[in-house]
Amino acid sequence: MEHSIPSVDGARLLLGNSLQFSKNPGEFLRDAHRKYGDIFKFKMMGKNIVTICSPEYNRILFEHTDGELSIRESYPSFAKMFSDNFFFFAPHDQYVEQREMVKTLFKVDSLRSYVSKLRREARLLIESLEGSGELELSTTLGRLTANFNASVFLGPDFREMISDDIYKLYNEFSGGLELVLPTWLPLKHIRRSQTAKRTLTDLMLSFRAKKLRNDVDESDPFVRIHRELEKSRYGGDDEMIALVLLLLGWAGQETGAGSMMWAIVNLLLHKDVQRKLLDEIVDAKTAHNTDELNWDVIQSMKYLDAVILESERRHPVINILMRTAKRDIRFGPHLVKRGTTIFAAPAVTHLRSDLFEHPYAFRPERFLDSESGAPPVPPYLIGFSGGAHRCAGVNFARLFIKVAVVSLVQELDLELVDEPVYKGRGGANVPSAPLRVRYRRRHGKV
Numbered sequence: 001m002e003h004s005i006p007s008v009d010g011a012r013l014l015l016g017n018s019l020q021f022s023k024n025p026g027e028f029l030r031d032a033h034r035k036y037g038d039i040f041k042f043k044m045m046g047k048n049i050v051t052i053c054s055p056e057y058n059r060i061l062f063e064h065t066d067g068e069l070s071i072r073e074s075y076p077s078f079a080k081m082f083s084d085n086f087f088f089f090a091p092h093d094q095y096v097e098q099r100e101m102v103k104t105l106f107k108v109d110s111l112r113s114y115v116s117k118l119r120r121e122a123r124l125l126i127e128s129l130e131g132s133g134e135l136e137l138s139t140t141l142g143r144l145t146a147n148f149n150a151s152v153f154l155g156p157d158f159r160e161m162i163s164d165d166i167y168k169l170y171n172e173f174s175g176g177l178e179l180v181l182p183t184w185l186p187l188k189h190i191r192r193s194q195t196a197k198r199t200l201t202d203l204m205l206s207f208r209a210k211k212l213r214n215d216v217d218e219s220d221p222f223v224r225i226h227r228e229l230e231k232s233r234y235g236g237d238d239e240m241i242a243l244v245l246l247l248l249g250w251a252g253q254e255t256g257a258g259s260m261m262w263a264i265v266n267l268l269l270h271k272d273v274q275r276k277l278l279d280e281i282v283d284a285k286t287a288h289n290t291d292e293l294n295w296d297v298i299q300s301m302k303y304l305d306a307v308i309l310e311s312e313r314r315h316p317v318i319n320i321l322m323r324t325a326k327r328d329i330r331f332g333p334h335l336v337k338r339g340t341t342i343f344a345a346p347a348v349t350h351l352r353s354d355l356f357e358h359p360y361a362f363r364p365e366r367f368l369d370s371e372s373g374a375p376p377v378p379p380y381l382i383g384f385s386g387g388a389h390r391c392a393g394v395n396f397a398r399l400f401i402k403v404a405v406v407s408l409v410q411e412l413d414l415e416l417v418d419e420p421v422y423k424g425r426g427g428a429n430v431p432s433a434p435l436r437v438r439y440r441r442r443h444g445k446v
Contacts, residue, residue, distance in 0.1 A: 003333040005050060008032050008042035016043025022180055024422055025319040026347035026429055029053075033348045039334050044180055050336050051320075051343040055355070055380035057331045058344050062387030066092065067326060071389055074322035074341060080183045081176040081193060082243050088389060094233070098244075099392060101228055105153065105248075106396050112295045117151045118400050119293050122407035132440040134417060137261055138433040141404070143167050145257040146249070148400045153248040155222035158207060166203075172196035173246075174253050177428075179320070200250075201242035208241070252397060258317035258430040259308075259383075260401045265431065266311045267409060268416045270362050274409060276303055281410050298402055306364035308398055308405070309377065314362055316346035316383040319429050346383050347429065355380055412439045 011017050021028045021044060029051060032040050038054040052061060061069060072079070072089045079089045088095050104110070125144055129135070146167055150159040176183075176193025183190060208226065216223055225248070226241070234240040267274040280303045288297050298304070321344040329336045336342060351359040355378075356366065367377075384391040391397070408414065417436040422429065 002335055005039055005041045005334050005336070006036040008036065008040055011043050014046065016045065016047075018044045018180055026422070029319070029343075029345045029348050030351065033345075039331055041340075045182065048337075048340045049343060050340050051345055051348075052331060053345050053348040053352075055349065058349065058380060058382060058386065060329075060331055061321075061323060061342065061344050062385075062389075064323075064329065065388075068329065069323035069342065070326050071323055073324040073326075077176055077178040077183050077190075080190070081173065081197065082247070083239065086240070086243055087247075097232060101232060101244075103392050104228070105225075106393055111395060111399055114152045114396070114399065115293070115295045115298065115403065118148055118403040119407065121147045121151055122404055126407065126411050129412075129439065129441075132438075134436050134438050136433065137264065137435045137437055138257070138431065141260045141264075142171070142253055142257045144404060145252045145260070145400070146170055148256075148404075149249050149251060152396075153221055153225065154245065155220045157211065157220075158222060158249075161207070166200075169196045169200050170250050170253050173200060173250060177254065179322075197246070200246050201239070204242045204245040204249075205238055208245070251393065252400075254428050254430070255317050255384075255391075256397045256400065258428060259312060259397065260404050261431060261435070262315040262317070263308055263311040263401055263405050264408065264414070264437075265416065265420050265435075266314065266362050267307070267405070268414055268437070273307060273362065273364060277307055277406075278409065280304060281406060293403065293406055298399070298406075301402075301406075302368065303364065304402055304406065306367040308401055309367045309381065310362060310364040312383045313350045313356065313381055314360075315429060316350050317429055318383060318385075319347040320345055321382065321385050344382060349380050349382060411442055413442055414439050 008017055008020075010020060012019070017028070021042070032042070032051065033053045038057060039050065039052050041048060041050045043049065052058065066072070066088075075089075079086070083089065085091075085094065087098055090098060121144060124147075125140070143162075146162055147159065150162050172192045173196040174193070175189035176197070178187070178190060181187060208222075211220075211222060212226070218224070218227075222245075225245075229235065229241050229244060234244075267277065280301050284297045284300050285291060285293075287300065288294070290297065323342045323344075325336050325338050325340045325342060327338050329342075349355070353359050379386070384394040384397070415438045417438050418434060420431040420435060422432065
């Protein structure tokens with residue numbers, strides 16, 4: 001028997017529930033889930049939105065192909081930021097080719113080789129600090145993310161170019177991520193994003209011309225990536241090459257930096273968890289007879305894995321994942337009509353009490369297998385999406401978060417100055433700035 005999908009109340013003419021959603025998407029969706037259950041609908045700026053909140057409905061969403069549930073029609077702001085022919089907006093064969101090029105950067109051997117570069121960047125940050133003082137966490141970690149990307153993917157010469165001006169451009173470019181309002185409106189943050197895009201792509205092409213004009217070091221990360229692009233169908237397409245390089249430099253400014261911020265905040269709010277992690281750092285280094293944070297040490301730290309997963313669960317940076325129905329789709333007894341926008345909601349699924357005992361508590365132990373010590377990752381943990389469109393860089397993101405977290409907590413005694421408060425920014429769940437921490441160097445590494 002077909003069931004109707006309940007509607008969220010409080011909609012206004014034309015705007016629908018846009019104001020309620022924009023104020024705090026996560027709270028809006030969790031409140032609607034409490035009232036209406038695992039599937040409900042509302043309107044935003046004339047669009048029909050159906051939100052699904054159960055693991056079973058998420059599985060149905062991720063198993064459907066783009067021909068049935070389209071990702072490209074759901075994120076017009078991303079297409080505007082990059083291109084209609086870029087990544088999942090491209091025709092399927094081009095998308096597959098682009099994704100495969102990017103995935104080669106995240107194979108295990110590549111990840112292993114990145115650790116020393118990530119550790120170097122974290123060490124440079126710590127060495128730049130006084131013996132004690134304050135730092136603003138969102139700005140600091142955003143810059144660290146940009147430095148990580150430059151060092152790993154774009155090479156030492158580009159890394160030397162990273163400045164406050166480039167970091168500001170990355171921030172302005174991120175402002176183009178708009179989930180509520182139409183991107184054709186003359187919005188200030190959209191205009192700034194487009195200006196930043198032009199500046200950054202020009203910078204990428206100018207750097208490329210200079211880099212390839214001189215004697216070329218084929219081991220340089222930038223050169224290796226450019227050679228792969230030259231061999232592809234995009235070899236003569238300057239715009240596409242510039243966009244790929246921009247993606248590699250900019251990626252993670254919202255998700256990676258936000259996840260890193262929440263991981264550190266959670267450790268500062270839960271001193272018992274931080275103490276266990278510090279003990280594990282000592283034990284892991286002792287077991288591997290090293291004082292360095294290397295790949296083997298990181299891989300052996302199961303409690304660290306659990307801390308990162310629990311932080312990702314408790315505070316998913318991405319509140320919603322979107323698709324557009326290309327045909328009628330059934331979710332259990334509910335029929336979602338063609339043309340409807342569908343939200344999957346990590347902000348809800350990750351905090352369900354039937355999936356996680358005491359869901360609002362921060363308990364890394366829930367991700368530890370008592371027998372193997374390995375942290376199981378349940379399929380309903382969807383902060384990095386799922387199915388064919390699961391984030392290609394998820395393992396790199398978790399790796400650099402681990403390196404940053406371990407580096408900072410083992411060498412700095414940190415204390416929150418500001419209370420973390422939600423910052424309404426598109427679909428991202430990140431604390432508002434300023435988020436200051438007081439630090440003091442530890443006497444020797446932990």
